[in-house]
Amino acid sequence: MINREMLDELTINEIENKYPFIISFFADNKLDVDEYRNETFISFLEHFSEEEREEWAIDTTKLTEDIIVYINTMLDFLGIKEEKAVDSLTIIAGHDKSGQKENFDNITINKSEIISIVGPTGSGKSRLLADIEWTANEDTPTGRAILINGEKPDKKWRFSSGNKLVAQLSQNMNFVMDLTVSEFLELHAKSRMVENEEEVIKKIIEAANNLAGEAFDLNTPITSLSGGQSRALMIADTAILSTSPIVLIDEIENAGIDRKKALGLLVSKEKIVLMATHDPSLALMADKRIVIRNGGIYKVIETGKEEKAMLQELEKMDKVIKGLRTSLRKGEIINYNDNISNINVYESIH
Numbered sequence: 001m002i003n004r005e006m007l008d009e010l011t012i013n014e015i016e017n018k019y020p021f022i023i024s025f026f027a028d029n030k031l032d033v034d035e036y037r038n039e040t041f042i043s044f045l046e047h048f049s050e051e052e053r054e055e056w057a058i059d060t061t062k063l064t065e066d067i068i069v070y071i072n073t074m075l076d077f078l079g080i081k082e083e084k085a086v087d088s089l090t091i092i093a094g095h096d097k098s099g100q101k102e103n104f105d106n107i108t109i110n111k112s113e114i115i116s117i118v119g120p121t122g123s124g125k126s127r128l129l130a131d132i133e134w135t136a137n138e139d140t141p142t143g144r145a146i147l148i149n150g151e152k153p154d155k156k157w158r159f160s161s162g163n164k165l166v167a168q169l170s171q172n173m174n175f176v177m178d179l180t181v182s183e184f185l186e187l188h189a190k191s192r193m194v195e196n197e198e199e200v201i202k203k204i205i206e207a208a209n210n211l212a213g214e215a216f217d218l219n220t221p222i223t224s225l226s227g228g229q230s231r232a233l234m235i236a237d238t239a240i241l242s243t244s245p246i247v248l249i250d251e252i253e254n255a256g257i258d259r260k261k262a263l264g265l266l267v268s269k270e271k272i273v274l275m276a277t278h279d280p281s282l283a284l285m286a287d288k289r290i291v292i293r294n295g296g297i298y299k300v301i302e303t304g305k306e307e308k309a310m311l312q313e314l315e316k317m318d319k320v321i322k323g324l325r326t327s328l329r330k331g332e333i334i335n336y337n338d339n340i341s342n343i344n345v346y347e348s349i350h
Ligand SMILES: Nc1ncnc2c1ncn2[C@@H]1O[C@H](COP(=O)(O)OP(=O)(O)OP(=O)(O)O)[C@@H](O)[C@H]1O
Pocket: 095, 096, 097, 098, 119, 120, 121, 122, 123, 124, 125, 126, 127, 128, 141, 142, 276, 294, 295, 296
């Protein structure tokens, strides 16, 4: 946020560097600041003579108020405003599809935790994610309420376009823009007004390449990325550039990305991650899992030691499957004995 005292201390040059969008304010108000870049906005306004002010209807008091409002509105819109960090998310019980109270009172999820949501098809996993996205306040079909840092959240979260509480990674990542990967990232970085744009873009590309099998070419149109590549790009972009402290994932399908690394990347940025999944590996990668039954939260289970051990076995199985997929893609013939000896999993499980 900027106020009058802060404005008085900045030269026009500094204002332009700090708030690049201000150029449109100058243009809209037909203010030619070119020769006054080393002066403050106030002293720029003072150079107008009485006659000029009258002739062009320049109201300096109003312009000073307007520029402050303009900067603050834009900062808010772009999600730049420093928000209080989100340390926890609490779900307060509502009712299931039969109207029965859910089987818990409240559940609190802390920063850097991964929670999976499991349950049969149609049981209400996506509904729970939607309740969180909407910061439900007993005003959704489940009657649940969501608290942020233990308090009822400000309604602004619902309607703010830039400063969202929640980033959603949905199953369909359809890009409609006709941009290359680098143009897309530049645009996003600019809209977020990051200071070290090039460095941030480099980081996103590195992270995305680390998640996807095939390396990105920065000049590829985003519409021609493979499923795995576009997912990897979105996850890296969300982790590194998005200010949203909560990430909701409706199933990361196995589209050629390293899902373990993807979750690790999101959590290392101190985000709260909730993902609905039918995949046992993903379910067990979480710290806890919420089990949904008939529209209600039925149980919360902490992933135990034995389950984590099972996860390692699942990862071995996944590796075998991945190997088979690669062989098949290359047109190779599958050798039964080689693969069985590779698996070796059943012995260790049973
Ligand atoms: N507690 C509830 N009360 C009333 N309706 C509910 C409740 N929970 C879920 N529903 C509704 O049930 C339907 C199915 O839920 P949802 O789409 O969330 O299931 P899902 O578990 O995500 O399914 P899938 O695994 O197929 O994606 C939705 O229309 C949802 O709004």
